[in-house]
Amino acid sequence: MKKLIIILVFCFLNKSNVVFGQQILLSENFESGVLNPLITEHSNGTYNSNPGIQSNTNFGSTMAYGFGRSTCPANCFSTYTDTLTITFPSPTFVDSIKWSEMELLNNWGSQGTIYLDGILLSGSIMGALPVNNHIPDNVPRYQAYLVGQCVTIIKFIVVDITNLSEITIDDLIITTSNPPIIAASSATTICQGDSVTLTSSAGSSYVWSNGESAQAINVETAGSYSVTVYYGIGCFATSVAETVTVNPNPATPTITASDTTTFCQGGSVTLIAPTSTSYLWSTGANTQFINVAASGIYSITVYNNFGCSSPSLSTMVTVNPTYTSNVSASICQGDTYTFPDGTTATTATIYTSHLSTINSCDSSIVTTLTVEVCSGINETINNNLFSVYPNPTTGQFAILIAADTAEIIVTNVLGQQVIKTQTAQKIANLQLDNNGVYIVYLKTKQGTITQKLIVNH
Numbered sequence: 101m102k103k104l105i106i107i108l109v110f111c112f113l114n115k116s117n118v119v120f121g122q123q124i125l126l127s128e129n130f131e132s133g134v135l136n137p138l139i140t141e142h143s144n145g146t147y148n149s150n151p152g153i154q155s156n157t158n159f160g161s162t163m164a165y166g167f168g169r170s171t172c173p174a175n176c177f178s179t180y181t182d183t184l185t186i187t188f189p190s191p192t193f194v195d196s197i198k199w200s201e202m203e204l205l206n207n208w209g210s211q212g213t214i215y216l217d218g219i220l221l222s223g224s225i226m227g228a229l230p231v232n233n234h235i236p237d238n239v240p241r242y243q244a245y246l247v248g249q250c251v252t253i254i255k256f257i258v259v260d261i262t263n264l265s266e267i268t269i270d271d272l273i274i275t276t277s278n279p280p281i282i283a284a285s286s287a288t289t290i291c292q293g294d295s296v297t298l299t300s301s302a303g304s305s306y307v308w309s310n311g312e313s314a315q316a317i318n319v320e321t322a323g324s325y326s327v328t329v330y331y332g333i334g335c336f337a338t339s340v341a342e343t344v345t346v347n348p349n350p351a352t353p354t355i356t357a358s359d360t361t362t363f364c365q366g367g368s369v370t371l372i373a374p375t376s377t378s379y380l381w382s383t384g385a386n387t388q389f390i391n392v393a394a395s396g397i398y399s400i401t402v403y404n405n406f407g408c409s410s411p412s413l414s415t416m417v418t419v420n421p422t423y424t425s426n427v428s429a430s431i432c433q434g435d436t437y438t439f440p441d442g443t444t445a446t447t448a449t450i451y452t453s454h455l456s457t458i459n460s461c462d463s464s465i466v467t468t469l470t471v472e473v474c475s476g477i478n479e480t481i482n483n484n485l486f487s488v489y490p491n492p493t494t495g496q497f498a499i500l501i502a503a504d505t506a507e508i509i510v511t512n513v514l515g516q517q518v519i520k521t522q523t524a525q526k527i528a529n530l531q532l533d534n535n536g537v538y539i540v541y542l543k544t545k546q547g548t549i550t551q552k553l554i555v556n557h
Contacts, residue, residue: 103374103398106443109289109392112246113303114378118163118443119134123190123195123275123277124273124274124275125192125274125275126138126186126272126273126274126278127195127272127273127274127499128271128272129161129271130153130161130163130164130165130185130204130269130270130272130454131161131162131163132163132212133153133163134153134398134416135152135153138186138187138188138450139185139186140184140185141182141183141184141185141186142182142183142185143168143180143181143182143183144179144180144181144182145170145171145172145180145181146170146171147164147168147169147170147171147180147261148169148171148263149168149169149266151166151168151182152165152166152168152169152170153165154166155167155208155461156268156270156473158202158204158240158268159200159202159240159270159271160419162269162299163182163269163270164268164269165185165260165269165270165272166204166266166267166268167182167210167212167218167256167258167263167266167267167268167269167280168180168182168183168261169205169261169262169263169265169266170261170262170263170362171263171265172261172263177209177210177260177261177262178209178259178260180259180260180261181257181258181259181261182258182261182457183255183256183258183274183554184255184256184263185253185254185255185256185258186253186254186255186274187252187253188251188253189250191250191251191252191335192250192251192252192335193249193250193251193276193278193331193332193335193337193399194216194248194249194254194274194275194276195216195246195248195275195543196244196245196246196247196275196278196341196536197221197243197244197245197247197254197272197273197274198242198243198244198271198273198275199242199243199265199269199270199271199272199273200240200241200243200244200270200271200273201226201227201237201240201243201268201269201270202236202237202239202240202241202267202268202271203227203228203236203265203266203267203268204236204237204265204266204268204553205236205239205264205265205266205431206234206236206262206264206265207227207228207231207232207233207234207235207236207237208234208262208263208264208265209227209231209232209262209263209265209266210227210258210259210260210261210262210265210266211225211226211227211231211258211259211260211262212225212226212227212256212257212258212267213225213226213257214226214245214252214254214255214256214257214261215253215254215255215257215527216247216249216253216520217251217252218253219285219540220388221245221247224245225246226243226256226258226267226269227250227258227267228265231259231505232270236265238539240270250331250334250335254274255469256269259268261294262529270389277337279337279338279339279340280300280301280302280303280327280328280329280337280338280339281339281441282298282299282300282301282302282325282326282327282339282340282510283298283299283301284297284298284299285297285298285299288342288343288344288345289344289345290320290344290345290346290347290350290374290529291346291348291349291406291407291408291409292346292347292348292349292408293320293349294320295316295318295319295320296318296319296364297315297316297319298316298317298319298325298327298342298344299313300316300327300339301329302315302329303315303329303330303331303336304329304330304331304332305329305330306327306328306329306330307327307330308326308327308328308343308453309324309325309326309327309341313417318530320346321344321346322344322345322526323343323344324341324342324343324344325341325344326338326339326340326341327344335371337484338389347404347406347408348404348408348514348518349404349405349408349409350376350402350403350404350409350410350411350412351374351410352411352412353373353374353376353400353401353402353410353411353528354374354412354413355359355372355373355398355399355400355412355413355415356372357369357370357415358370358372361416361418362417362418362420363418363419364420364421364422364460364461364462365419365420365421365422366418366422367393367419368391368392368393369391369392369414369417370389370390371389371390371392371393371400372389372396373388373389373400373402373412374405375388375403376402376403377402377403377404377405378402378403378408378556379400379401379402379403380400380401381398381399381400381461382398382399382400382539383398388449392417393419394417394419395414395417395418395419396415396417397414397415397416398414398415399411399412399413399414399415400412413510418443419432420460420461420465421461422461422462422489423463423464423465423487423490423498423500424464424465424466424490424525425463425464425465425466425470425487425489425500426465426468427465427466427467427502428467428468428470429469429470429502430469430470430471430472430534431446431469431470431471431472432471432472432473433472433473434446434547437455437469438503438504439451439465439467439502440453440455440467440500440501440526440527441453441454441455441526442526445469446471447469447471448469448470448471449469450466450467450468450469450530451461451466451467451469452464452466452467453465453467453526455500455526455527463489463500463527464496465487465500465502465526467502475543484504485551486498486499486500486502486503486542486551487499487500487551488500488540488551488553491551491554491556492553492554492555492556493532493553493554493555494555494556494557495531495532495555495557496525496530496531497528497529497530497531497532497535497547497553498528498529498530499527499528499530499540499542499543500526500527501523501525501526501527501542502526502529503524503544503545503546504524504544504545505522505544505545506522506523506542506543506544507522507523507541507542507543508520508521508522508523508528508530508540508541508542508543509540509543510532510538510539510540510541510542511538511539511541512532512536512537512538512539512555517531518538519532532553532555534555535555535556535557536553536554536555537552537554537555538553538554538555539551539552539553539555540552540553
């Protein structure tokens with residue numbers, strides 16, 4: 101066995117501070133033959149066997165501590181006392197006291213007790229039992245007492261020391277709680293703007309290295325954080341520091357577009373993020389750029405090599421619709437037909453006119469023209485002379501007109517006129533602000549045609 105091992109690391113920040121290093125405060129096996137400086141011995145009277153460290157193989161080692169055998173022949177044992185004192189430099193939280201013990205040679209009534217800062221440790225006793233039965237120990241007895249309080253001085257006091265028996269101890273161990281433990285709510289390497297909660301193990305009160313006094317603190321700033329936990333008056337312990345690392349976020353990304361973000365149906369635009377380690381678009385894509393062909397709000401979150409992220413501002417893409425309508429028309433043989441884009445024809449054909457409608461997007465009118473042999477004036481009104489798009493609409497709509505000139509009248513379902521206009525154009529862009537069902541009248545030289553229009557904002 102080895103001599104006293106002080107596994108506790110004493111760090112005196114002031115007279116009452118001790119920083120626990122491990123669970124064992126003191127482990128004394130007396131093998132060195134010399135008491136550790138923390139341990140002192142004091143006895144009264146004269147002895148046949150002096151108190152102190154002595155050769156002893158009863159505990160499986162070569163040395164042990166004996167409390168002595170007095171020279172008193174009888175009726176004077178009470179004047180003999182030996183005290184083994186352990187003094188900590190400051191109040192120290194003690195969990196337990198343990199040792200091995202034997203009363204050797206005989207059992208004539210020597211007894212011992214333990215005092216903590218002058219107060220008897222309840223239930224503590226040393227010496228063979230029953231007391232004074234003249235039967236010594238033949239094997240070591242293991243003693244263990246829970247303490248659970250702050251202590252500066254521990255005393256082993258043996259009284260009524262006889263001349264025929266001796267209380268001997270070995271393997272003295274004093275333990276403490278482990279140092280305060282800091283538990284982190286998550287990883288202690290975080291990104292700028294994030295936080296981690298540090299929680300101390302239980303005590304009476306707390307003082308953190310940043311000055312806070314709660315059991316748990318929320319940390320957003322890089323640094324080393326330790327906590328001093330108080331267990332009672334003048335007794336406290338300081339934890340091992342917990343290091344919090346705060347990594348920077350990447351710069352806020354700006355999305356650039358390869359072209360205008362407002363375009364007509366069938367077009368597209370490429371949205372490009374600045375160079376970074378990784379990317380996550382609002383669409384779920386993880387590339388630096390995406391090709392967009394649909395209206396919507398697009399954003400991206402970029403990540404740096406620390407795994408920290410920054411979101412971009414949103415970019416809106418607007419895709420304006422185009423419309424296609426099919427129109428059937430007929431003319432008499434020898435007449436000329438004018439298509440919506442101004443092109444004329446005198447023979448049967450299928451012709452597509454491309455017109456600029458709402459938001460300057462092209463719309464198409466596919467006209468199927470037939471030529472008939474007419475015997476007189478054809479007064480048939482062709483319901484395909486105009487189309488309304490979109491229908492239903494959110495307010496804006498276009499009227500595609502196959503006639504040369506026309507009057508447009510729009511009424512609500514009560515017959516109230518809400519729009520009236522003349523046009524010689526092939527397309528009329530109009531607006532209705534209120535939801536409802538409307539009737540669109542197109543008056544041409546051939547007659548009047550109607551269509552129903554639904555507005556739903």
